[in-house]
Amino acid sequence: MDSNKIKDMAIRHVEKVVLGIFVCVSGxxxxxxxxxxxxxxxxxxxxxxxxxxxxxxxxxxxxxxxxLRELSNFDILTRTKKTLEAVDPVPTYDLAEWQEIPRNDAFKRRDPQLYAPLALKMSGVxxxxxxxxxxxxxxxAELEPADPVVVVEEKKTRPKRKPRRSRRGGDPSMEGMGMEGMGMEDMGLGGEMAGMMDGAEGGMMDMMGGMTxxxxxxxxxxxxxxxxxYQVPASLSDFKTGAPMKAAPMVARFIAGTAVIPHKAIYNAFRTALADSTNYRPQDRDTPKYWNFQVQRADVTDxxxxxxxxxxxxxxxxxVFHTQVAAVVWAGTAPExxxxxxxxxLLTMWIPPMLLDDYSNFVLHPMIPMISKLELELQNKPILETVNPFERINEDGTFKGIDINRTDVNLNATTGNPMMPGMRDMEGMATSSSPYGFAGVEANPVEHKLIRFYDFDYSFDxxxxxxxxxxxxxxxxxxxDPNFPDNPLLQPLAKTLHPESYERVSALQAKAEKDYAPVRARGGRDPISKFRQFERWTPWSEPSDPVSLxxxxxxxxxxxxxxxxxxxxxxxxxxxFAKNEPTGKMVVSKFDTALKTRVPMQIEATEGTVLSKTADSADVIDPLTLEIKKLPKAKITxxxxxxxxxxGNPLQIVxxxxxxxxxxxLLFKDNGELDVSDEIDDMQQYRIYSFAEERGE
Incomplete structure (x- = not known):
């Protein structure tokens, strides 16, 4: 049979085939x-x-x-002795068969990461x-007042006289003027009246000359x-005895340092390490609280x-040392x-009570703004945005975003004990609201906080x-340390610590108990916080640039x-060709350790001039009273x-x-360095110490 016949047969008998299959399934x-x-x-x-x-x-x-249990011979003594036998420490099972259950430490307290101070800037002062x-x-103060200054009168060219105009026509510039607008010549009394005025003035001078x-x-x-x-406080007292004291000047020579701590990065590190843990307490333990700083110095002269x-x-x-010196020695502090x-x-040391000179160059830092965070935020707002200042006021009258618990440093107001951390004395210090430094939650921490310190040239050191x-x-x-605070009442539970933190804290806890045991044995009352190593130190900053006194x-x-x-x-x-050499006026001064002030002298300098001078007298400024005194036999080496x-050449811009x-x-200084002094940079101090205003210059 060919394929065509098979297809034709399948088409004609398909109904029969389907019916047969249905009958078989039903059966x-x-x-x-x-x-x-x-x-x-x-x-x-x-x-x-x-x-x-x-x-x-x-x-x-x-x-x-x-x-049914049958009674047997039970020797209780033998069984008791067997229980007292040592157990074989070697396990009879294979340790390889045991599998460690994975630990979930996501909610354990870790040690926050700390960052080193940045941009250390040093200045010799x-x-x-x-x-x-x-x-x-x-x-x-015992010197005599300085002599009066001889005023240098500038020679002014007399303007040319304008041609006289007839009174009938009038001069428009003279309208509305009275007698002041007319010269003596215009009134016909020129020479005679001038002579009478000169005679009267001379007679008056003769009369004054006859008076004592x-x-x-x-x-x-x-x-x-x-x-x-800076202004001297109204009252000063001895820190120990409370006896009244007075202010006196002193020549101070020191190296001042400023740096910044990356506060926002450290604050976020605290939040990352502790925020998800049990018993998170940012208000008094789990936010960064700076406590101290350490300064080290290395000699790089050679x-x-x-x-x-x-x-x-x-x-x-x-x-601590800076605090004690400021409370006992300084006559208050300069405004911040x-x-x-x-x-x-606890990081930003107070400004010394500097007299006469500008102290901003060694107390500020280029990474620290000179306006508040609120003012900075307002400045950065878009110009088209309308700022409603009342939106920042809470119901209780406080400002949103401003920590009302932190005391601003009012350096000449409140009382306190400078021997305690965060406390300051009564003639120029401020009292911190918390003995633990700044505490609390910050919605938007500032990027940096200022570190300021000094290295004084003390004779006793x-x-x-x-x-x-x-x-x-x-x-x-x-x-x-948030995981090992100085206050034992704030100590976190051991089960809440990460294994690495638990190992570190356990060692510190054991050491504190060991050191405190003798005190407890003799009934002492020293606080246990004295024996707890609760400080965690940041890494060291990068070395500063070389600096000298x-x-x-x-x-x-x-x-x-x-x-x-x-x-x-x-x-x-x-x-x-030059007929003469250029000359310049300079003021050379020396800080006199006996007078406790700067002794200035003016020098006419040329190329090759050594800036030393001896004079019969020099005018010096009393830095406390601002009186100008006369120093006899002044000498500057x-x-x-x-x-x-x-x-000095004319600019001729217009x-x-x-x-x-x-x-x-261009100067070769006495310390062996080359330096360029510029009139623009020194203008203000030059005019002060040369008494240019008094001389009419």
Whole structure:
């Protein structure tokens, strides 16, 4: 059969094939149904079967399951001795068969990561500061007042007289003017009236000359020229006895340091390590609380910085020493320039009570703003956004985003005990609201907080910085340990600690108990916090740039008079030559340790001038009273030499421009360094110490 016939047959008989398959399946299903058992049961029979099963369950089958126990010889003494035998420490099982259950430490307290201070900036400072004195006597106050200054009158060219106009026509510029607008000549009384006025003035001077003068007038520095905003407190007292004291000047020479701590990064590290743990307490334990700082110094006078060994670092004074000196020695403190948002009472040391000089150059840091965080936020808002200041006021009258618990440093107001951390004395200190430093939750922490410290040249300290030496510094900061706080009542439970933290804290706990045991045995009352190592230290900062103590001599640049240049003809060419050399005015000063102030003198300098001078007298400023005193037989010895100077030429930016190039001096300083002094940079201090305003310059 061919394929076409097979296809034709399948098409004609397909219905028959389907019907046959349906009949076969139906017969199979009927057969399977006939093989099922009969489920018809009688209810009475089912009830009887259930009762029989229940009775069999309730019957006592103990004798069938547990055989009857037979008495045997039991020796209790032998069994007791066997229980007292040592157990074999070697396990009889294979340790490899045991599998450790994975631990979930996601909610355990970890140790927050700490970050090193950044951008350490050092400055050498010399100046006069106010200290406490029993009697307030100092040598400068005994000097006589300075002589009056001879005023230099500038020669002014008299303007040309305008041609007289007829009164009938009038001069528009004279309208509305009275007698002041007319000259003597206009009134026809020119020469005669002028002579009468001169005669009257001469007679008055003769009469005053015959009177006995009451004394020379006391010269004082204009308060606007006082570059320091420090003011002596109204009252001072001895810290120990409470006896009244007075302020006196002292020449202070020190190295000041500023750095920043990455506060926001540390705050976020605390939150990451502790926020998900049990008993999270950010208000008093689990936020960063800075406690102390440590400063180290290395001498790099004769070696580069990269060759410093670990043993070359010398430990300098910490926060406690700075606090004690400020409370006992300083006559208060200078007003703070940094907003409280970026300071910490235990890291930002107070500003010394500097007199006369501007202290902003060594107490500020370029990474710290000089306006508050709120002001900075308002400045950064879009211009089109309307700022409603009342939106920041809470119902209780406080401002949103401002911590009202932190005391701003009002350095001349409140009382306190400077021997305690965070507390300050009554003539220029402030009292912190918490003995643990800043505590609380910050919604938006500031990026950095300021660290400020000093390294004073004290005569009693053998390790104090020495003149002529170069030093580098490094600093680190301590934070109170949230997993091992100083207060045992705040100690977190051991089960809440991460294994690594638990191991560290357990060692600290054991050491504290061991150190405190003798105190407890003798009934002492020392606080246990004294024996708890609750400080965690950040890494050390990078070493600072080299810095030195400044010398006692200071040089201030003034104006330069350029050389007079003349042009001559030589071989058909114009050849300029200087008829004289350029000269410049400078003020050289020296801090006198006996007078406790700066002794300034003005010098006419040229190339090669050594800036030393001896004079019959010099005018010195009393830094406390601003009176100008006369110092007889003044002498300044300074090895600084002028190598070159330039400036003083007319700028001629516009027609009839009287502006001149600022004076610049290349100096070989007494410490062996080359330096450039600029008239623009020194202008304010130069005019103060040269008494330019009084001289009419």
């Amino acid at each position: 199979f299903l009927v057969y399977q149904a006939m093989q099922l058992p009969d489920f018809t049961k009688q209810p009475t029979r089912l009830r009887d079967d259930a009762n029989r099963v229940k009775n069999e369950v309730d019957d006592d089958h103990t004798d069938e399951i547990i055989p 010399i100046g006069t500061m106010a200290i406490r004195s029993k009697d307030g006597q100092y040598e400068l 003068p009451a004394g020379p007038p006391v010269r004082r520095l204009d308060p606007q020229d006082n570059m320091s905003i 070696r580069p910085v990269d060759q410093i060994a670990e043993g070359d670092w010398v430990v300098r004074k910490d926060r 320039l940094v907003p409280s948002d970026y300071r910490d009472d 053998k390790d104090s910085p020495k003149p002529g030496r170069k030093y580098v510094y490094r600093i680190r900061v301590s934070v109170k 400044p010398t006692e001599n200071t040089v201030l640049a003034g104006p330069v008079v350029p050389a007079a240049v003349k042009t001559m003809k030589w071989q058909g060419r114009n050849v300029p 300074n090895r600084t030499t002028v190598i070159a100077l330039e400036g 027609t009839n421009d009287e502006m001149k190039e600022p004076g610049q001096y």
